[in-house]
Amino acid sequence: MAIRIGDEAPNFTAETTMGEINFYDYLGDSWGVLFSHPRDFTPVCTTELGAVAHLKPEFAKRNVKVIGLSVDPSESHHEWAKDIEETQGAKLNFPVIADHDKKVANLYDMIHPNASDTVTVRSVFVIGPDKKIKLTLTYPASTGRNFDEILRVIDSLQLTAQHSVATPANWKDGEDCIIVPAVSDEDAKVKFPKGFKTIKPYLRITPQPNK
Ligand code: BEZ
Numbered sequence: 439m440a441i442r443i444g445d446e447a448p449n450f451t452a453e454t455t456m457g458e459i460n461f462y463d464y465l466g467d468s469w470g471v472l473f474s475h476p477r478d479f480t481p482v483c484t485t486e487l488g489a490v491a492h493l494k495p496e497f498a499k500r501n502v503k504v505i506g507l508s509v510d511p512s513e514s515h516h517e518w519a520k521d522i523e524e525t526q527g528a529k530l531n532f533p534v535i536a537d538h539d540k541k542v543a544n545l546y547d548m549i550h551p552n553a554s555d556t557v558t559v560r561s562v563f564v565i566g567p568d569k570k571i572k573l574t575l576t577y578p579a580s581t582g583r584n585f586d587e588i589l590r591v592i593d594s595l596q597l598t599a600q601h602s603v604a605t606p607a608n609w610k611d612g613e614d615c616i617i618v619p620a621v622s623d624e625d626a627k628v629k630f631p632k633g634f635k636t637i638k639p640y641l642r643i644t645p646q647p648n649k
Pocket of ligand 1: 480
């Protein structure tokens with residue numbers, strides 16, 4: 439079954455590079471990013487895991503715990519981690535699920551048989567502290583993901599969770615936001631003391647509320 443935005447993130451217990459993990463216990467009250475990569479000892483995946491390891495402080499700053507997954511066993515993950523450190527200059531500093539029985543991959547619909555019936559595609563799930571799915575992304579094996587974009591989406595999701603704003607195309611942290619249509623002009627005057635500009639009745643711009 440496909441997992442969609444708003445669904446409850448399925449819980450699981452799995453073997454990882456940091457021992458057995460119960461997903462919900464691992465997340466606690468944090469946000470989460472669960473992402474799959476097709477195989478250990480492959481070039482694009484090596485760069486991706488290095489990139490996420492470098493960005494760990496950025497995820498931590500946003501109260502986000504990351505966890506990777508591939509269908510290779512944990513001995514293979516540990517061996518590969520040496521190559522990641524050597525070639526990408528970063529220690530593997532987050533758990534990677536050893537999903538050799540494809541239990542989690544199937545639970546999260548990460549195997550797309552018309553791409554490959556043996557390994558996962560590059561899936562990303564962002565999970566909120568309420569354990570609901572906030573974002574899903576699917577990339578093919580040949581395209582490494584842009585993890586700065588995942589941080590950008592998390593900034594937007596967290597802002598939306600705290601204030602009645604949405605974020606426009608290509609928005610980055612610190613830039614103007616959009617007041618959601620459900621907020622009346624009268625309420626907006628109270629909620630957004632920095633003011634707002636009405637471009638159209640449905641398009642109202644305000645400075646980022648938490649800056
Ligand atoms: C890679 O990570 O480089 C890769 C993995 C599977 C298929 C193609 C590329």
